[in-house]
Amino acid sequence: IQNLFIWNRLFLLVFCNSTESLIYFSLAVLQALEDGLKRADADPSVKAVTICGENGKFSAGADIRGFSSPNKQGLGLGPIVSLIERSEKPVVAAIEGIALGGGLEVTLGCHYRIAHVQARMGLPEVTIGLLPGAEGTQRLPRLIGVPAALDIITTGRHISASEALKLGLVDEVVEENTVEAAIRLANRLIGQPLGHRRLSLKPVPKLPNMEAFLTEALVKVKKRAQGCLAPELCFQAIKAATEQPFADGVRKERELFNILLTSGQAKALQYAFFAERAVEKWTTPSGASWKTASPQPIRKAAVIGLGTMGRGIVTSLVKAKIPVVALEQDLEYLNTGRKAVMLLLEREAMKMEQGGQTLDFNNPARLQFAVDFDVLRDVDLVIEAVFENMALKKEIFNKLSRICKPEAFLCTNTSALNIDEIASVTSRPQQVIGTHFFSPAHVMRLLEIIYGRHTSPTTIATAMQLAKVMKKVGVVVGNCFGFVGNRMMFPYVQQAVFLLEEGSRPEDVDQVLEDFGFKIGPFRMSDLAGLDVGWRSRKDQGLTGPTLAPGTSARQRHGYRYSPLPDLLCEKGRFGQKTGKGWYQYEKAGGRTAKPDPWIHSFLSEYRDTHQIKTRFIDQEEILERCLFTLINEGFDILAEGIASGPEHLDVVYINGYGWPKHRGGPMFYASTVGLPNILAKLQKYSEIHPDVPQLRPSAFLKKLVAMGNPPLNDWMSYLHRQSNKL
Numbered sequence: 001i002q003n004l005f006i007w008n009r010l011f012l013l014v015f016c017n018s019t020e021s022l023i024y025f026s027l028a029v030l031q032a033l034e035d036g037l038k039r040a041d042a043d044p045s046v047k048a049v050t051i052c053g054e055n056g057k058f059s060a061g062a063d064i065r066g067f068s069s070p071n072k073q074g075l076g077l078g079p080i081v082s083l084i085e086r087s088e089k090p091v092v093a094a095i096e097g098i099a100l101g102g103g104l105e106v107t108l109g110c111h112y113r114i115a116h117v118q119a120r121m122g123l124p125e126v127t128i129g130l131l132p133g134a135e136g137t138q139r140l141p142r143l144i145g146v147p148a149a150l151d152i153i154t155t156g157r158h159i160s161a162s163e164a165l166k167l168g169l170v171d172e173v174v175e176e177n178t179v180e181a182a183i184r185l186a187n188r189l190i191g192q193p194l195g196h197r198r199l200s201l202k203p204v205p206k207l208p209n210m211e212a213f214l215t216e217a218l219v220k221v222k223k224r225a226q227g228c229l230a231p232e233l234c235f236q237a238i239k240a241a242t243e244q245p246f247a248d249g250v251r252k253e254r255e256l257f258n259i260l261l262t263s264g265q266a267k268a269l270q271y272a273f274f275a276e277r278a279v280e281k282w283t284t285p286s287g288a289s290w291k292t293a294s295p296q297p298i299r300k301a302a303v304i305g306l307g308t309m310g311r312g313i314v315t316s317l318v319k320a321k322i323p324v325v326a327l328e329q330d331l332e333y334l335n336t337g338r339k340a341v342m343l344l345l346e347r348e349a350m351k352m353e354q355g356g357q358t359l360d361f362n363n364p365a366r367l368q369f370a371v372d373f374d375v376l377r378d379v380d381l382v383i384e385a386v387f388e389n390m391a392l393k394k395e396i397f398n399k400l401s402r403i404c405k406p407e408a409f410l411c412t413n414t415s416a417l418n419i420d421e422i423a424s425v426t427s428r429p430q431q432v433i434g435t436h437f438f439s440p441a442h443v444m445r446l447l448e449i450i451y452g453r454h455t456s457p458t459t460i461a462t463a464m465q466l467a468k469v470m471k472k473v474g475v476v477v478g479n480c481f482g483f484v485g486n487r488m489m490f491p492y493v494q495q496a497v498f499l500l501e502e503g504s505r506p507e508d509v510d511q512v513l514e515d516f517g518f519k520i521g522p523f524r525m526s527d528l529a530g531l532d533v534g535w536r537s538r539k540d541q542g543l544t545g546p547t548l549a550p551g552t553s554a555r556q557r558h559g560y561r562y563s564p565l566p567d568l569l570c571e572k573g574r575f576g577q578k579t580g581k582g583w584y585q586y587e588k589a590g591g592r593t594a595k596p597d598p599w600i601h602s603f604l605s606e607y608r609d610t611h612q613i614k615t616r617f618i619d620q621e622e623i624l625e626r627c628l629f630t631l632i633n634e635g636f637d638i639l640a641e642g643i644a645s646g647p648e649h650l651d652v653v654y655i656n657g658y659g660w661p662k663h664r665g666g667p668m669f670y671a672s673t674v675g676l677p678n679i680l681a682k683l684q685k686y687s688e689i690h691p692d693v694p695q696l697r698p699s700a701f702l703k704k705l706v707a708m709g710n711p712p713l714n715d716w717m718s719y720l721h722r723q724s725n726k727l
């Protein structure tokens with residue numbers, strides 16, 4: 001390649017056992033980049049430079065692990081980007097695969113950018129609690145303007161090559177070999193002036209109403225951030241670009257970057273990034289994992305029940321391009337379900353069209369509706385999503401076991417029911433598995449995958465593969481009441497209700513938890529989900545309703561504290577949003593705006609009078625600690641019982657399914673930041689005050705970890721194994 005200096009073999013990280021490579025900067029890569037540029041500059045035979053990645057991928061940016069190491073890798077990238085920009089020889093970036101974070105910032109130093117049509121670009125630093133700290137917050141607004149730069153930097157979203165071209169982020173999009181196209185362009189550029197292509201020398205394009213635009217944008221950014229610091233600091237860095245010369249803007253960017261780098265939020269978000277990837281590598285206590293099991297292909301699936309969950313699941317399968325049969329019990333239910341599914345799919349198709357994609361769902365080979373179980377004979381996998389009722393589920397599974405082909409997998413969408421009991425009525429318990437979707441199922445990313453006593457590794461692998469194809473985060477967990485998510489949620493909600501008995505109001509409790517970062521507090525959540533759901537479950541468990549033994553104390557069950565408050569609300573027809581009244585009042589049945597309800601306030605004070613409970617002021621600290629620490633305490637029991645194979649699993653469940661603020665890393669990560677001795681001490685304190693609440697009694701595993709000196713989260717599970725070995 002005569003007059004060109006081809007930058008190649010720079011970024012290489014071989015991952016998994018595939019031949020693909022994902023590239024991110026290490027110190028060695030930075031050094032090589034700097035040395036090479038200097039050599040290219042000094043060598044008169046080099047007339048132009050092309051920078052590309054290897055194996056069809058440009059760069060995934062800096063090594064995220066490097067940010068938490070004392071020797072912070074990637075920090076020297078800004079000066080190298082400047083060095084590229086200053087080069088007297090034209091430098092062209094050939095973007096293939098991905099150019100993310102520092103990878104994209106390198107291309108902003110280049111004088112021209114060519115992207116392959118399938119390339120994706122972005123500055124996702126905000127998602128790991130940082131900002132584009134290699135001068136990206138100063139160059140991008142100069143290239144594509146403030147509104148587009150703000151959007152890309154504060155959301156961290158990936159953009160396609162065609163969007164990048166429209167925005168002016170790249171100069172050309174090619175379908176053929178990108179590196180060759182870049183070399184051709186570089187050849188044409190030799191000897192041409194480059195000054196106008198150096199972004200640091202350009203002004204930020206003016207807006208007629210920049211000040212007003214920025215004021216409004218900040219409000220939006222803050223609202224979306226929900227307590228996360230990085231989006232606001234990204235905003236500040238871009239604002240600096242609009243107000244200050246390039247060099248001062250870079251100084252400001254560095255200052256803001258350092259604030260973020262040393263913040264707990266960046267650590268939490270980076271932990272969450274790796275936690276999500278760690279749960280993909282599932283294992284079970286018996287040693288099953290990807291290494292021991294291969295997923296089976298799912299060429300056709302079925303969904304039984306077209307209620308809220310079934311509709312979302314069908315939509316997810318269609319989006320994943322898996323042919324699906326949707327089944328209902330009769331034509332009336334089928335028609336209602338069909339209309340609802342088609343509406344969801346139309347909305348999804350519209351959203352996808354905006355991103356240049358299509359969704360084919362009007363083809364009967366892709367989506368079929370039926371009432372007859374016989375159509376299930378040839379499906380590879382069934383997801384049952386009927387009403388949460390054991391007898392009904394068992395009846396369906398028994399039927400499925402007789403009708404479906406022997407190799408078909410049978411999944412149940414349940415939030416708490418026993419997988420083994422459901423599997424027991426089939427002739428293939430090894431192919432029965434729980435798939436707990438979260439509502440709305442076509443939106444929520446979490447999929448709890450619950451193996452029973454007889455579930456085979458192949459079935460787990462197939463369910464995990466299905467999650468991946470549906471672009472969901474599958475988390476493999478063991479079988480127990482409520483599995484991981486709901487089991488941890490029970491003590492949290494229970495404490496919230498106990499706090500009402502003692503003196504709080506629903507809006508006080510919600511406010512504290514929303515200030516902590518939850519999307520919605522427990523009472524708003526309960527109103528949204530419907531209070532009748534829990535009521536039905538408590539009736540099934542004999543905790544309330546006609547099966548309750550006469551003479552049972554109103555506030556005790558099985559010798560422990562019980563609050564009948566949610567049951568009393570249901571008896572009054574207050575089911576939440578759907579009836580227009582619950583813990584809050586709404587403008588109408590189905591309304592969404594929660595308003596504190598004076599009726600609830602007087603109902604609570606009458607309740608306290610009836611039960612001779614002295615109303616007391618409960619401060620924010622107590623609300624937060626009692627709700628969160630009982631949830632975390634349950635998490636330690638779950639780990640000790642082997643229901644989940646590590647704390648990351650619990651954290652991924654909570655971040656993706658329960659609105660836990662990601663910038664706090666998940667409940668178990670949060671526990672590690674609060675310090676286990678502190679959590680233990682508080683649980684001990686509250687447990688002494690409320691001895692009739694077993695959920696406040698510290699878990700033996702938590703006590704063990706404190707006794708072992710509060711080890712880091714990564715080491716927790718090793719203490720558990722040591723403990724079991726001794727036993």
Ligand SMILES: CCCCCCC/C=C/C(=O)SCCNC(=O)CCNC(=O)[C@H](O)C(C)(C)COP(=O)(O)OP(=O)(O)OC[C@H]1O[C@@H](n2cnc3c(N)ncnc32)[C@H](O)[C@@H]1OP(=O)(O)O
Nearest residue numbers: 024060061062063064074075077100101102124133134277
């Ligand atoms: C004065 C201050 C100056 C500061 C200068 C700062 C300069 C630059 C900062 C940055 O660049 S920050 C990093 C920005 N980049 C990202 O956030 C990208 C993160 N990665 C992804 O989004 C995805 O991994 C992907 C690149 C889109 C690929 O997705 P895919 O689904 O194909 O694979 P994964 O399973 O996600 O990843 C495979 C494997 O690779 C690991 N990995 C990916 N990216 C990084 C990274 N940037 N650093 C470290 N490790 C990375 C990922 O964890 C997986 O590892 P394993 O689980 O297989 O071990």
